Amino acid sequence: MKRTAVVTGASSGIGEATARRLAAEGYDVVAGARRRDRLDALAAGTPGITPVTLDVTSQESVNALAASLGRCDVLVNNAGGALGLESVADGRLDDWQRMYDTNVLGSLRLTQALLPKLVESGDGVLVMLTSTAGLVSYEGGGGYCAAKHAQTSMTETLRLELVGQPVRVVEIAPGMVKSEGFAVTRFRGDESAAAKVYEGVPGPLSADDVADAIAWCVTRPAHVNVDRLVIRPRAQAAQHRVHRVSG
């Protein structure tokens, strides 16, 4: 029986690359996100991927996904992202709420819905896509850092609570990744503001780099739990220490 992996936020960036990569590793991949057209295109180009319309902020949508699955061996809680770069003083409440709902509660909804199947599989792996923003705070990152810190804390708690059960809990904390949507979403569609994030950085991480790290963690032997994998580009020594080459 082939192992089944559910990847949320698979219509773009890290999730899309992870869906492709896990399919190449031989998993039946269930790829979830809201933009169904993009998922259909992904599935059409990659054997082994089943597209599923999914909104992680809707309990109904998450329940429907869970009910449709015969089994689940791997869950990659990837759907999420940042909104805005305002200071805490100027932060918009609705941005903070949406970031919490997607990154934290979205991961919680999927985790609660699929945990019984992960346990049942006898070797379940739960991957949580957090961020270095879940470990260190930065100016303008208030709402996103708060949400990612919460997701990191939830991941640590879950690993403690599941000890003795056949489920590994893996946290992937990337630094700067030049993915398709992350910066564009953060800057509300402003492509030129988004491009500045990566300007002059020689070799930001790609979505494929992160997918590679996820695939490595997931394919270790069942007794090996990679607790947290922090992955940054060589040009980013720390959140505030980024090497940029001018013009």
Ligand SMILES: NC(=O)c1ccc[n+]([C@@H]2O[C@H](COP(=O)([O-])OP(=O)(O)OC[C@H]3O[C@@H](n4cnc5c(N)ncnc54)[C@H](OP(=O)(O)O)[C@@H]3O)[C@@H](O)[C@H]2O)c1
């Ligand atoms: N890029 C970075 O620098 C970076 C660094 C560290 C961590 N991360 C984390 O990595 C994850 C993926 O980000 P990315 O860089 O790949 O960004 P991305 O290209 O913008 O992809 C985000 C994905 O999340 C999905 N999504 C958003 N809201 C959703 C919802 N309510 N329900 C279902 N899916 C939803 C989007 O799909 P739909 O819009 O189609 O629903 C999209 O597929 C995020 O959790 C992000 O916080 C990114």
